[in-house]
Amino acid sequence: xxxxxxxxxxxxxxxxxxxxxxxxxxxxxxxxxxxxxxxxxxxxxxxxxxxxxxxxxxxxxxxxxxxxxxxxxxxxxxxxxxxxxxxxxxxxxxxxxxxxxxxxxxxxxxxxxxxxxxxxxxxxxxxxxxxxxxxxxxxxxxxxxxxxxxxxxxxxxxxxxxxxxxxxxxxxxxxxxxxxxxxxxxxxxxxxxxxxxxxxxxxxxxxxxxxxxxxxxxxxxxxxxxxxxxxxxxxxxxxxxxxxxxxxxxxxxxxxxxxxxxxxxxxxxxxxxxxxxxxxxxxxxxxxxxxxxxxxxxxxxxxxxxxxxxxxxxxxxxxxxxxxxxxxxxxxxxxxxxxxxxxxxxxxxxxxxxxxxxxxxxxxxxxxxxxxxxxxxxxxxxxxxxxxxxxxxxxxxxxxxxxxxxxxxxxxxxxxxxxxxxxxxxxxxxxxxxxxxxxxxxxxxxxxxxxxxxxxxxxxxxxxxxxxxxxxxxxx
Amino acid sequence: xxxxxxxxxxxxxxxxxxxxxxxxxxxxxxxxxxxxxxxxxxxxxxxxxxxxxxxxxxxxxxxxxxxxxxxxxxxxxxxxxxxxxxxxxxxxxxxxxxxxxxxxxxxxxxxxxxxxxxxxxxxxxxxxxxxxxxxxxxxxxxxxxxxxxxxxxxxxxxxxxxxxxxxxxxxxxxxxxxxxxxxxxxxxxxxxxxxxxxxxxxxxxxxxxxxxxxxxxxxxxxxxxxxxxxxxxxxxxxxxxxxxxx
Numbered sequence: 001x002x003x004x005x006x007x008x009x010x011x012x013x014x015x016x017x018x019x020x021x022x023x024x025x026x027x028x029x030x031x032x033x034x035x036x037x038x039x040x041x042x043x044x045x046x047x048x049x050x051x052x053x054x055x056x057x058x059x060x061x062x063x064x065x066x067x068x069x070x071x072x073x074x075x076x077x078x079x080x081x082x083x084x085x086x087x088x089x090x091x092x093x094x095x096x097x098x099x100x101x102x103x104x105x106x107x108x109x110x111x112x113x114x115x116x117x118x119x120x121x122x123x124x125x126x127x128x129x130x131x132x133x134x135x136x137x138x139x140x141x142x143x144x145x146x147x148x149x150x151x152x153x154x155x156x157x158x159x160x161x162x163x164x165x166x167x168x169x170x171x172x173x174x175x176x177x178x179x180x181x182x183x184x185x186x187x188x189x190x191x192x193x194x195x196x197x198x199x200x201x202x203x204x205x206x207x208x209x210x211x212x213x214x215x216x217x218x219x220x221x222x223x224x225x226x227x228x229x230x231x232x233x234x235x236x237x238x239x240x241x242x243x244x245x246x247x248x249x250x251x252x253x254x255x256x257x258x259x260x261x262x263x264x265x266x267x268x269x270x271x272x273x274x275x276x277x278x279x280x281x282x283x284x285x286x287x288x289x290x291x292x293x294x295x296x297x298x299x300x301x302x303x304x305x306x307x308x309x310x311x312x313x314x315x316x317x318x319x320x321x322x323x324x325x326x327x328x329x330x331x332x333x334x335x336x337x338x339x340x341x342x343x344x345x346x347x348x349x350x351x352x353x354x355x356x357x358x359x360x361x362x363x364x365x366x367x368x369x370x371x372x373x374x375x376x377x378x379x380x381x382x383x384x385x386x387x388x389x390x391x392x393x394x395x396x397x398x399x400x401x402x403x404x405x406x407x408x409x410x411x412x413x414x415x416x417x418x419x420x421x422x423x424x425x426x427x428x429x430x431x432x433x434x435x436x437x438x439x440x441x442x443x444x445x446x447x448x449x450x451x452x453x454x455x456x457x458x459x460x461x462x463x464x465x466x467x468x469x470x471x472x473x474x475x476x
Numbered sequence: 477x478x479x480x481x482x483x484x485x486x487x488x489x490x491x492x493x494x495x496x497x498x499x500x501x502x503x504x505x506x507x508x509x510x511x512x513x514x515x516x517x518x519x520x521x522x523x524x525x526x527x528x529x530x531x532x533x534x535x536x537x538x539x540x541x542x543x544x545x546x547x548x549x550x551x552x553x554x555x556x557x558x559x560x561x562x563x564x565x566x567x568x569x570x571x572x573x574x575x576x577x578x579x580x581x582x583x584x585x586x587x588x589x590x591x592x593x594x595x596x597x598x599x600x601x602x603x604x605x606x607x608x609x610x611x612x613x614x615x616x617x618x619x620x621x622x623x624x625x626x627x628x629x630x631x632x633x634x635x636x637x638x639x640x641x642x643x644x645x646x647x648x649x650x651x652x653x654x655x656x657x658x659x660x661x662x663x664x665x666x667x668x669x670x671x672x673x674x675x676x677x678x679x680x681x682x683x684x685x686x687x688x689x690x691x692x693x694x695x696x697x698x699x700x701x702x703x704x705x706x707x708x709x710x711x712x713x714x715x716x717x718x719x720x721x722x
Contacts, residue, residue, distance in 0.1 A: 018665055324647050328665040362659055364652025364666070365524055366615035387526030397526070405522050409530030412522070413537040415514040422489050437698060447657035451664045452695030455490045462488040462495035466511050 002090075002121045003336050003351035005150040010335065010358040017329035023160040027152075027327055030159045034321040037265025038372070045261065055258045056376035058251045059312035062243075063303065069212040069245050070294065076215025080277025082290035086242075090120035093295050097204070097237055098125055100291055104235055106131065106201035110193075112219065112226040113137035114206025115154065115315060116241050116295055118337045119350070122204070133204075134196045136225040141189060142166055145173045152331030152339060155263045155317035160330055193225070203229035203287070207240035208314070209255055210292070213248045216276040217292065220259060224271045236275070236287035242294050243311040255314060262316035262374040298350045306385055310345050312375045317342075319369035319379055325362055334359060341369035345382045353389065357396065360386035404444070419463075426457040479507040479591075480545035482538075484555045485517040486687040487708075494687060497714040498551045498588060504717065505596055514541045518558040524653050528565065535562045539577045547584050549591045551710045553617020554686050556587040560621070587617060588710055589626040589685060599629045604716030606636030609681035609707075610674055614689045615648050627685055627709055634712060640677035644669075651692035667696045674704060685709045 042048040074084040087093035123133045135144045139157040143149045146169045151157030163180040170176035178184045208220045217238045219226040230236050246252045260269050279286035320326050320340030331339035336347035344359040360383045369379040391397040411417045432438045433456040441449035483495045499509050519534025542548050550556045562578035592598050618624050650666025684690045694706035
């Protein structure tokens with residue numbers, strides 16, 4: 001699928017999202033649920049701010065010494081008998097994985113949720129060589145069955161569908177005849193997936209965190225499918241973004257705690273699997289062959305820039321769960337597998353600034369995302385930084401806006417121009433005034449007055465009142 | 477105590493009554509109010525749109541305009557947060573001098589209710605407003621400036637005022653400066669949801685501490701013909717005392 005999906009322009013996607021009442025009520029309900037449980041889980045932890053600071057510190061430290069920890073991780077995995085491949089680009093990653101699959105002559109592949117494999121379009125590449133790739137996370141599975149509907153949330157990719165819609169998809173595509181009860185549908189999916197787990201030749205997973213000191217890959221799931229994907233097939237390929245690393249088990253514990261609480265409001269999820277190397281002599285399960293694919297795909301270009309903190313992200317989706325813009329337009333409006341505030345910052349960096357030029361503006365800068373982030377990424381500041389790049393460095397903002405801002409700069413530093421400007425605005429707006437308000441403003445006021453009344457500027461500005469009062473001798 | 481007032485451009489032009497109430501309130505509480513006439517705008521429209529060169533022009537001008545002040549007080553959480561942001565705005569290696577000046581300004585800047593409670597130590601201003609109201613906590617004031625409780629403490633002591641809690645109070649109203657016009661369809665959805673929540677409280681009055689949010693919500697409420705009055709917290713705190721103060 002790649003980072004981008006579809007080629008519909010941003011404003012159309014927004015419009016589509018806003019009109020989709022169904023999606024919006026599903027997203028609103030999910031948001032409320034996750035936000036409330038996140039706050040409760042954070043409260044239980046004690047001093048949440050302290051934990052956030054610790055989380056941030058761990059992520060920052062790791063990023064600042066990323067080369068060291070990557071080498072340590074790679075050495076450990078090698079020592080355990082695993083294979084490590086560093087992929088600079090999506091193509092390098094997919095062709096390595098394709099080679100592994102082809103060498104095994106594998107046809108059946110099971111996967112557990114992984115954003116980074118979406119990012120590199122892995123399924124397309126594997127399907128092109130005749131493999132059957134089955135997503136085994138319930139959310140991903142639903143999307144895959146529903147004609148590869150793109151994900152709308154980082155943690156809950158099918159959050160935009162409710163149970164009735166899911167029942168319909170299962171009935172249409174898989175001949176499901178049961179009810180829309182989640183338990184019944186989940187049991188059905190389980191039956192569907194069981195033969196896939198048992199016959200798959202390769203299992204592919206993402207990696208929530210890799211522990212450098214032990215060469216361990218840690219998977220956090222709620223359904224237990226991650227464990228089946230990594231223990232049943234003879235080959236396990238774990239794919240990770242190069243930044244998803246922690247130094248030791250001690251930091252892993254902190255990060256997993258922060259991830260689970262922030263993502264779904266649980267202390268821990270149902271399944272946290274830590275896999276260290278392939279099956280050793282005497283082990284009862286585990287893959288015979290283990291590959292760790294570490295992906296750059298634009299990440300190292302972010303290191304050392306003012307956007308570096310975005311790499312602290314642990315993909316918990318907390319920022320999506322509090323974002324009012326996300327709630328109203330839905331995740332698919334972002335046109336990227338990374339949606340919401342984090343997507344608005346990350347997509348232009350990984351997918352191209354030109355492709356995602358509007359995303360940084362799709363924010364009221366309310367900073368709810370920054371407040372929710374468990375690792376203190378200043379998301380709203382980074383959105384402004386993107387805007388600055390567009391406006392000042394690339395000069396790609398609209399000409400009218402550039403001129404208006406130039407004028408703003410002149411007025412803001414000149415009290416005389418400011419005074420003259422406010423007087424002029426007052427006089428100029430008089431013809432549009434009606435009953436103390438402007439209902440249909442001219443030119444630049446049009447987008448404001450299209451939905452809101454504008455108070456007409458007062459006859460006496462504050463500064464005039466203040467001066468007149470002094471002149472009248474009411475005050476010194 | 478001498479207080480230099482930053483009235484904000486929105487209040488100056490669109491809501492002079494908010495500025496007047498602020499002046500009268502501060503004077504009634506024993507402050508000598510200074511209004512540096514050279515002041516313009518904090519620069520937030522340019523800053524948030526990414527035009528930092530222009531924002532710096534505004535910032536330098538504001539820093540100089542308020543250089544003499546002991547305290548700078550503004551009836552806006554958002555604009556006060558912007559004044560404090562100047563420290564980060566001047567982050568270049570050759571800008572340390574301006575950064576120092578920005579820091580000096582940041583240290584003496586207060587949003588109105590923050591100033592009343594933290595510096596003057598006042599929580600009861602002796603105001604009276606017999607009405608049912610709800611309070612909109614603006615995002616920049618609570619999240620960027622970190623002022624959360626001050627308005628509630630003051631409002632709790634306004635006689636006759638019954639305050640209903642606003643559902644989903646943590647959600648942005650959808651103003652966001654240029655966002656409100658640049659992304660008008662999304663902004664509309666956000667404000668409409670906010671208005672529904674306001675209505676759920678049965679409030680006759682919507683109170684806020686930022687003219688931007690109030691202009692946005694008030695404009696939408698008026699367009700929809702809803703019978704909800706919009707008041708700035710400075711006006712509420714000066715209610716029932718207008719004559720006495722001036």
